[in-house]
Amino acid sequence: xxxxxxxxxxxxxxxxxxxxxxxxxxxxxxxxxxxxxxxxxxxxxxxxxxxxxxxxxxxxxxxxxxxxxxxxxxxxxxxxxxxxxxxxxxxxxxxxxxxxxxxxxxxxxxxxxxxxxxxxxxxxxxxxxxxxxxxxxxxxxxxxxxxxxxxxxxxxxxxxxxxxxxxxxxxxxxxxxxxxxxxxxxxxxxxxxxxxxxxxxxxxxxxxxxxxxxxxxxxxxxxxxxxxxxxxxxxxxxxxxxxxxxxxxxxxxxxxxxxxxxxxxxxxxxxxxxxxxxxxxxxxxxxxxxxxxxxxxxxxxxxxxxxxxxxxxxxxxxxxxxxxxxxxxxxxxxxxxxxxxxxxxxxxxxxxxxxxxxxxxxxxxxxxxxxxxxxxxxxxxxxxxxxxxxxxxxxxxxxxxxxxxxxxxxxxxxxxxxxxxxxxxxxxxxxxxxxxxxxxxxxxxxxxxxxxxxxxxxxxxxxxxxxxxxxxxxxxxxxxxxxxxxxxxxxxxxxxxxxxxxxxxxxxxxxxxxxxxxxxxxxxxxxxxxxxxxxxxxxxxxxxxxxxxxxxxxxxxxxxxxxxxxxxxxxxxxxxxxxxxxxxxxxxxxxxxxxxxxxxxxxxxxxxxxxxxxxxxxxxxxxxxxxxxxxxxxxxxxxxxxxxxx
Amino acid sequence: xxxxxxxxxxxxxxxxxxxxxxxxxxxxxxxxxxxxxxxxxxxxxxxxxxxxxxxxxxxxxxxxxxxxxxxxxxxxxxxxxxxxxxxxxxxxxxxxxxxxxxxxxxxxxxxxxxxxxxxxxxxxxxxxxxxxxxxxxxxxxxxxxxxxxxxxxxxxxxxxxxxxxxxxxxxxxxxxxxxxxxxxxxxxxxxxxxxxxxxxxxxxxxxxxxxxxxxxxxxxxxxxxxxxxxxxxxxxxxxxxxxxxxxxxxxx
Numbered sequence: 040x041x042x043x044x045x046x047x048x049x050x051x052x053x054x055x056x057x058x059x060x061x062x063x064x065x066x067x068x069x070x071x072x073x074x075x076x077x078x079x080x081x082x083x084x085x086x087x088x089x090x091x092x093x094x095x096x097x098x099x100x101x102x103x104x105x106x107x108x109x110x111x112x113x114x115x116x117x118x119x120x121x122x123x124x125x126x127x128x129x130x131x132x133x134x135x136x137x138x139x140x141x142x143x144x145x146x147x148x149x150x151x152x153x154x155x156x157x158x159x160x161x162x163x164x165x166x167x168x169x170x171x172x173x174x175x176x177x178x179x180x181x182x183x184x185x186x187x188x189x190x191x192x193x194x195x196x197x198x199x200x201x202x203x204x205x206x207x208x209x210x211x212x213x214x215x216x217x218x219x220x221x222x223x224x225x226x227x228x229x230x231x232x233x234x235x236x237x238x239x240x241x242x243x244x245x246x247x248x249x250x251x252x253x254x255x256x257x258x259x260x261x262x263x264x265x266x267x268x269x270x271x272x273x274x275x276x277x278x279x280x281x282x283x284x285x286x287x288x289x290x291x292x293x294x295x296x297x298x299x300x301x302x303x304x305x306x307x308x309x310x311x312x313x314x315x316x317x318x319x320x321x322x323x324x325x326x327x328x329x330x331x332x333x334x335x336x337x338x339x340x341x342x343x344x345x346x347x348x349x350x351x352x353x354x355x356x357x358x359x360x361x362x363x364x365x366x367x368x369x370x371x372x373x374x375x376x377x378x379x380x381x382x383x384x385x386x387x388x389x390x391x392x393x394x395x396x397x398x399x400x401x402x403x404x405x406x407x408x409x410x411x412x413x414x415x416x417x418x419x420x421x422x423x424x425x426x427x428x429x430x431x432x433x434x435x436x437x438x439x440x441x442x443x444x445x446x447x448x449x450x451x452x453x454x455x456x457x458x459x460x461x462x463x464x465x466x467x468x469x470x471x472x473x474x475x476x477x478x479x480x481x482x483x484x485x486x487x488x489x490x491x492x493x494x495x496x497x498x499x500x501x502x503x504x505x506x507x508x509x510x511x512x513x514x515x516x517x518x519x520x521x522x523x524x525x526x527x528x529x530x531x532x533x534x535x536x537x538x539x540x541x542x543x544x545x546x547x548x549x550x551x552x553x554x555x556x557x558x559x560x561x562x563x564x565x566x567x568x569x570x571x572x573x574x575x576x577x578x579x580x581x582x583x584x585x586x587x588x589x590x591x592x593x594x595x596x597x598x599x600x601x602x603x604x605x606x607x608x609x610x611x612x613x614x615x616x617x618x619x620x621x622x623x624x625x626x627x628x629x630x631x632x633x634x635x636x637x638x639x640x641x642x643x644x645x646x647x648x649x650x651x652x653x654x655x656x657x658x659x660x661x662x663x664x665x666x667x668x669x670x671x672x673x674x675x676x677x678x679x680x681x682x683x684x685x
Numbered sequence: 686x687x688x689x690x691x692x693x694x695x696x697x698x699x700x701x702x703x704x705x706x707x708x709x710x711x712x713x714x715x716x717x718x719x720x721x722x723x724x725x726x727x728x729x730x731x732x733x734x735x736x737x738x739x740x741x742x743x744x745x746x747x748x749x750x751x752x753x754x755x756x757x758x759x760x761x762x763x764x765x766x767x768x769x770x771x772x773x774x775x776x777x778x779x780x781x782x783x784x785x786x787x788x789x790x791x792x793x794x795x796x797x798x799x800x801x802x803x804x805x806x807x808x809x810x811x812x813x814x815x816x817x818x819x820x821x822x823x824x825x826x827x828x829x830x831x832x833x834x835x836x837x838x839x840x841x842x843x844x845x846x847x848x849x850x851x852x853x854x855x856x857x858x859x860x861x862x863x864x865x866x867x868x869x870x871x872x873x874x875x876x877x878x879x880x881x882x883x884x885x886x887x888x889x890x891x892x893x894x895x896x897x898x899x900x901x902x903x904x905x906x907x908x909x910x911x912x913x914x915x916x917x918x919x920x921x922x923x924x925x926x927x928x929x930x931x932x933x934x935x936x937x
Binding site: 095098099102113114115116117118120122123132134170172173174175176177178179180181182183184185186187188189190206207209212213216219220221223224226227233235258287288289321322324325326327329330427428431432434497498501541545547589591592596597598599600 | 703719721722723725726729730732733735736737739740741742744746747748749750751752753754755756769771772776778780801802805807808809811812815816817819820821822823824825826827828829830831832834835836837838841842844845848849851852875876879881882
């Protein structure tokens with residue numbers, strides 16, 4: 040690998056095959072080492088997490104003949120947070136005859152990510168997208184269809200084509216249930232054992248290679264050892280570092296963070312997606328935020344009053360006193376601009392004092408014109424369950440009143456650094472789906488998360504894992520190895536320590552405080568002063584946590600607040616790394632907006648000269664400064680331009 | 686926030702230290718509950734208070750808090766998921782309760798769902814029913830083009846109506862027999878409406894029904910309580926479909 044800068048030596052091979060981008064994946068597949076079918080049964084593989092990436096990987100690897108152990112923290116694999124994805128999944132099928140192609144999906148994804156992702160990975164993602172749809176339909180996923188019986192599509196932000204497949208507003212649920220059904224089938228065949236309510240707390244490495252995990256049984260509190268020849272991390276994102284996010288309450292960074300501490304580089308940790316269409320915060324007690332699918336922007340029009348501090352009822356504000364600001368600023372994409380652009384503009388109009396609702400931290404998403412045009416029934420058919428959900432939460436009827444929405448933390452593009460084979464810098468440790476960093480650059484396009492999770496699990500890892508396993512002798516390390524003793528001892532001590540503090544503040548107090556620092560200073564816009572303050576404040580908060588937190592109950596029982604304390608402890612380390620990453624990247628790109636780097640119109644201004652790279656951070660100790668490494672990004676196919684949606 | 690948005694509630698909450706321990710109701714009063722809070726947020730607030738007093742918080746299952754993951758499982762005033770139709774407990778808001786009201790909170794109660802702690806139960810039996818046959822046996826990479834087999838929109842929509850089950854188990858909790866027929870029937874109905882599900886149609890229904898019985902769920906006697914509490918509105922026709930499928934499978 041070429042060295043980008045002396046200060047930022049990058050020593051890891053990203054394993055991207057040579058040759059034209061369209062041929063890289065097929066060439067690579069042809070060259071990948073294979074494990075003989077009769078030898079596969081000798082290999083044990085651990086899959087942590089059973090969302091789209093984990094369930095699809097575990098099922099597919101089980102079908103190939105490997106012995107798989109899958110772990111999830113929920114009481115069933117079906118409850119992983121992929122289940123909550125609403126809008127859809129992209130694929131380059133071109134069923135609509137609107138000129139779509141693998142190339143266009145690739146191009147849109149690289150551009151949407153503001154040119155901070157790897158061309159080779161994104162091309163492969165677009166390439167396998169069609170097989171995902173085929174696979175899911177074969178599993179019985181009831182995608183929306185036309186009367187003629189063929190599949191239908193809708194359009195999503197950042198694309199000018201209809202390439203999104205969907206199952207009402209529950210696409211994630213249906214795709215996950217498809218992958219879960221494959222997992223249940225593999226469980227029956229005996230090739231996959233599913234461990235529910237079992238949380239990975241540490242990675243076990245021997246001579247630097249991943250050889251197993253330490254987990255905690257969440258029912259009994261028992262600490263367990265599991266040895267394996269490879270470990271797959273499919274644990275999702277870390278948006279809950281912000282306390283309030285659209286993530287499920289139990290989504291966390293612990294497994295990924297523990298791997299980072301064991302040597303896996305963490306790439307682009309500050310790249311966070313703030314989703315523009317969420318239900319606004321209503322009070323201090325708020326425990327999470329609810330997303331309203333981006334698909335709503337196909338028919339809903341976003342506006343605020345033209346006047347500052349206009350407290351009139353929305354239906355009483357006449358047309359010429361409304362500012363449909365997205366349509367005004369971005370005439371060609373209008374309400375369908377990418378998420379980062381939509382979110383930032385919502386913040387700007389609210390900062391100007393034109394926000395609506397009781398808190399002034401909301402904008403309208405109005406269906407009045409769509410209902411007038413297509414009728415209430417058509418709108419109900421498209422978005423009925425979303426409208427019902429909005430009604431339940433807010434007690435407002437969106438058929439009669441515009442919805443109030445505000446941006447919320449939704450997805451993290453950053454994650455563990457992986458090579459083209461999805462292997463991290465710890466040999467034998469792989470990261471799939473949202474847990475890795477590779478495909479979405481600085482901003483993920485709508486309906487691409489489901490695509491990536493399933494691409495990694497169904498169509499990438501079953502091939503690429505062979506390359507590692509073929510050179511690894513199976514079953515060398517067992518759970519009586521000294522490495523397991525050591526790691527188990529560490530985790531047991533950590534749990535005892537947490538329970539013994541018996542301080543004056545609750546875990547939630549700390550989490551909320553961390554979230555506020557992150558939202559204010561490492562959120563939608565960032566600057567040098569704020570980020571430096573954030574680092575100092577998080578360090579102080581972390582110290583306070585370890586001396587003044589109250590963790591109730593005992594170690595050897597069901598104890599949800601103990602689980603929570605362990606997760607918040609890790610968020611308190613991650614938050615600092617995110618701020619450092621954001622500080623080091625002095626350009627704006629995608630969801631990372633540095634106030635110091637904007638165009639005259641206030642759009643994100645990239646600095647390709649200095650920042651066209653992946654920042655991959657190396658852990659150097661709990662209170663030591665991490666070291667940044669830079670993997671240069673090379674664009675051979677897509678021309679770098681200032682992103683414009685005007 | 687005006688004071689009219691605040692209510693006082695008395696809670697009777699089921700506490701049980703472990704699977705073998707004897708359970709009991711414990712009483713709590715919350716003086717100022719904001720009516721815009723969700724039911725689970727109200728429990729969060731109570732737990733915060735308990736922990737400030739160095740007491741053990743109440744354990745309950747929850748995750749997405751958007752009504753889709755199916756984790757939450759509270760029987761509220763005797764009704765699984767509480768008083769609002771088509772609403773999981775996590776999406777229930779305090780505006781549906783009266784000032785001064787006493788609210789009873791219990792876990793799902795069924796032999797096949799043993800209690801783990803307080804309001805948390807073990808629902809692994811559902812996974813085993815799915816594992817018995819709740820899938821189409823297509824290995825990764827074996828699929829034909831997605832449009833190769835057209836499926837009429839009504840069939841596809843009907844499959845989706847059954848596919849939306851969130852696997853929470855409210856149907857079991859509401860049933861006087863603790864039957865899992867709505868849960869199992871929903872999956873059988875979804876897959877029997879799709880051409881892809883046809884090859885395993887007979888085998889599937891027999892395996893799933895057998896497993897359901899093995900797990901200790903009761904039979905269905907058409908009380909229809911399941912349909913009434915289902916947070917996603919699965920129709921009881923799912924059970925009729927399952928019976929038809931079963932009879933056809935056994936006789937044919």
